[in-house]
Amino acid sequence: xxxxxxxxxxxxxxxxxxxxxxxxxxxxxxxxxxxxxxxxxxxxxxxxxxxxxxxxxxxxxxxxxxxxxxxxxxxxxxxxxxxxxxxxxxxxxxxxxxxxxxxxxxxxxxxxxxxxxxxxxxxxxxxxxxxxxxxxxxxxxxxxxxxxxxxxxxxxxxxxxxxxxxxxxxxxxxxxxxxxxxxxxxxxxxxxxxxxxxxxxx
Amino acid sequence: xxxxxxxxxxxxxxxxxxxxxxxxxxxxxxxxxxxxxxxxxxxxxxxxxxxxxxxxxxxxxxxxxxxxxxxxxxxxxxxxxxxxxxxxxxxxxxxxxxxxxxxxxxxxxxxxxxxxxxxxxxxxxxxxxxxxxxxxxxxxxxxxxxxxxxxxxxxxxxxxxxxxxxxxxxxxxxxxxxxxxxxxxxxxxxxxxxxxxxxxxxxxxxxxxxxxxxxxxxxxxxxxxxxxxxxxxxxxxxxxxxxxxxxxxxxxxxxxxxxxxxxxxxxxxxxxxxxxxxxxxxxxxxxxxxxxxxxxxxxxxxxxxxxxxxxxxxxxxxxxxxxxxxxxxxxxxxxxxxxxxxxxxxxxxxxxxxxxxxxxxxxxxxxxxxxxxxxxxxxxxxxxxxxxxxxxxxxxxxxxxxxxxxxxxxxxxxxxxxxxxxxxxxxxxxxxxxxxxxxxxxxxxxxxxxxxxxxxxxxxxxxxxxxxxxxxxxxxxxxxxxxxxxxxxxxxxxxxxxxxxxxxxxxxxxxxxxxxxxxxxxxx
Ligand code: SF4
Ligand code: SF4
Ligand code: SF4
Ligand code: SF4
Ligand code: FES
Numbered sequence: 001x002x003x004x005x006x007x008x009x010x011x012x013x014x015x016x017x018x019x020x021x022x023x024x025x026x027x028x029x030x031x032x033x034x035x036x037x038x039x040x041x042x043x044x045x046x047x048x049x050x051x052x053x054x055x056x057x058x059x060x061x062x063x064x065x066x067x068x069x070x071x072x073x074x075x076x077x078x079x080x081x082x083x084x085x086x087x088x089x090x091x092x093x094x095x096x097x098x099x100x101x102x103x104x105x106x107x108x109x110x111x112x113x114x115x116x117x118x119x120x121x122x123x124x125x126x127x128x129x130x131x132x133x134x135x136x137x138x139x140x141x142x143x144x145x146x147x148x149x150x151x152x153x154x155x156x157x158x159x160x161x162x163x164x165x166x167x168x169x170x171x172x173x174x175x176x177x178x179x180x181x182x183x184x185x186x187x188x189x190x191x192x193x194x195x196x197x198x199x200x201x202x
Numbered sequence: 203x204x205x206x207x208x209x210x211x212x213x214x215x216x217x218x219x220x221x222x223x224x225x226x227x228x229x230x231x232x233x234x235x236x237x238x239x240x241x242x243x244x245x246x247x248x249x250x251x252x253x254x255x256x257x258x259x260x261x262x263x264x265x266x267x268x269x270x271x272x273x274x275x276x277x278x279x280x281x282x283x284x285x286x287x288x289x290x291x292x293x294x295x296x297x298x299x300x301x302x303x304x305x306x307x308x309x310x311x312x313x314x315x316x317x318x319x320x321x322x323x324x325x326x327x328x329x330x331x332x333x334x335x336x337x338x339x340x341x342x343x344x345x346x347x348x349x350x351x352x353x354x355x356x357x358x359x360x361x362x363x364x365x366x367x368x369x370x371x372x373x374x375x376x377x378x379x380x381x382x383x384x385x386x387x388x389x390x391x392x393x394x395x396x397x398x399x400x401x402x403x404x405x406x407x408x409x410x411x412x413x414x415x416x417x418x419x420x421x422x423x424x425x426x427x428x429x430x431x432x433x434x435x436x437x438x439x440x441x442x443x444x445x446x447x448x449x450x451x452x453x454x455x456x457x458x459x460x461x462x463x464x465x466x467x468x469x470x471x472x473x474x475x476x477x478x479x480x481x482x483x484x485x486x487x488x489x490x491x492x493x494x495x496x497x498x499x500x501x502x503x504x505x506x507x508x509x510x511x512x513x514x515x516x517x518x519x520x521x522x523x524x525x526x527x528x529x530x531x532x533x534x535x536x537x538x539x540x541x542x543x544x545x546x547x548x549x550x551x552x553x554x555x556x557x558x559x560x561x562x563x564x565x566x567x568x569x570x571x572x573x574x575x576x577x578x579x580x581x582x583x584x585x586x587x588x589x590x591x592x593x594x595x596x597x598x599x600x601x602x603x604x605x606x607x608x609x610x611x612x613x614x615x616x617x618x619x620x621x622x623x624x625x626x627x628x629x630x631x632x633x634x635x636x637x638x639x640x641x642x643x644x645x646x647x648x649x650x651x652x653x654x655x656x657x658x659x660x661x662x663x664x665x666x667x668x669x670x671x672x673x674x675x676x677x678x679x680x681x682x683x684x685x686x687x688x689x690x691x692x693x694x695x696x697x698x699x700x701x702x703x704x705x706x707x708x709x710x711x712x713x714x715x716x717x718x719x720x721x722x723x724x725x726x
Pocket of ligand 4: 348349350351352353354355356395398400401403404
């Protein structure tokens, strides 16, 4: 799309006038906030709770059937739709005769997730939802951010931090301070998948 | 060639072809299920309808053969409407399992609905249910509900393998595919029915639920299961190989491949050698190269002619050539031998060959093949460089004989019995991870392409030998396949006039084979 840039007048082009106008706005806010602090829009989060709209996209959860087993049929539609490629699924045969395919592992890397909600849109089973309202996902440990299936199914609150539902203890971060002594070409990671270019009409 | 008219366009069509083939050649799709070039015309699906001039009723394209003056149309409104109607019948009792169906993404029913169907469902009765997820054989899973009853699988087992395991039982809506009681679908070519099945009725138990097909990346390659060298599509995702599918080559494997070949890729996914080892401990790549250079230098000073280079019929022709040149010019030895202790494969009339190696003929062509590798090892020496060859695994005796060498260097793709016995191990890339060629038992040079980057520190044999040679003061100018081929095409008489590009997708026979067949043509 072509956006015509506005033509600037001479006094706009020398900037001084515009800088002064900007300062007026800044000063107006400063003075108003000084004298009428109660009306300030800043929320002192996390001390002060922020009331979010009910339909906000929070962290994911996996919905369950009546017997508590996951509704998910491991169809990979969410993983296919996900632009961040942060959903990792492993499928297996279901022991239940009426169900064929179930997830063995279902992990979401919340550090990569962009909260777009495409996974929810793609799911044919209403098995994944983003209706938890939880948006504050903070930890100082990268491994915590990989949400595993057990937590996504039943976990609540900050249980993800306590490494609940993790299949096995995670090893120490590998030492990245000295570069590995491998020739450049062999380290060219095949894990990096080429993504199709974004269409120009976007 | 007769002249025919398709949708108003006049073409020369080869005699004996049917209209599905002719249209395909022109880029026109005629949807069809039951016809397959390898199985012939059956005419049961009635989806391939076309209008033939001078015939009041629509005809099936699979059974309409080329004849002079034939004029057909595939795109009239009547044909489109009929296709839609036929498809609607196929979908009447179809379960629409697409989200959990392994065929989804490569399913003809999906494709045809999207391209030729797109009607509103009018069915408000309950669907007929049939058996689901039944293992009909050790390697094949059947979902009877998804079947479109095209009988491709039945005809494959009747006509190609001659084992006849599959049949359709019951009538009407209740028809379904089944096996005779106590006679599972266990023939050694059973997985071809999975490829043939246009829908998700027959699926591979091994591939089942492993990966969705749209994540797979496909590369043209060669199966390394036996010396037939079936042409395949190698399919991998993020470095893990998930399956092999046969690729048509009328000279070698036609449309098929065997079940053992299809599972021969596991060796490239499991217990791979990823980092150089010295005495069983991982060492950095640069140190490993230095140690190898050191070992070679020492052995060369003492007894160059005693150094043995043990190659393998699993290596590409290019690697074999590079290794031969390396041995002769850098090591200064004539002891370059390729051989194997692997047990023979099963041989049959269809595809499988007893020789379990993809490139034995290539070794013979380069004059390095030996049937008696044992006595070569028995001689011992100061240094043995074993490339891509597990000697000790199949033959513990050969493992013992390796001890006769003072130093053993293994350039290996996998961790095996031989790498356990080697003082130095450097990983090399197996055939899915490099470009190259194999020469199959017929003497056909066939090209495989790199499907994924080499794992860990692995290098191609060519590149690794080039680096070692450079460390010893000789520059081989090889960077890619073409450089080696330029030399090979001159120095190996059998490969005269060939190049990787000339090989194309279906390969070319080596000179002696080409001349032999040329001679018979002349005589005949
Ligand atoms: S919200 Fe978007 S980025 Fe996050 S998991 Fe779902 S599809 Fe992926
Ligand atoms: S789309 Fe839904 S059913 Fe399919 S794998 Fe994702 S969560 Fe499971
Ligand atoms: S056979 Fe095709 S249409 Fe039927 S469920 Fe499988 S993918 Fe879907
Ligand atoms: S199982 Fe597949 S190949 Fe066999 S008849 Fe049914 S649809 Fe055709
Ligand atoms: S392909 Fe012609 S009837 Fe099935």
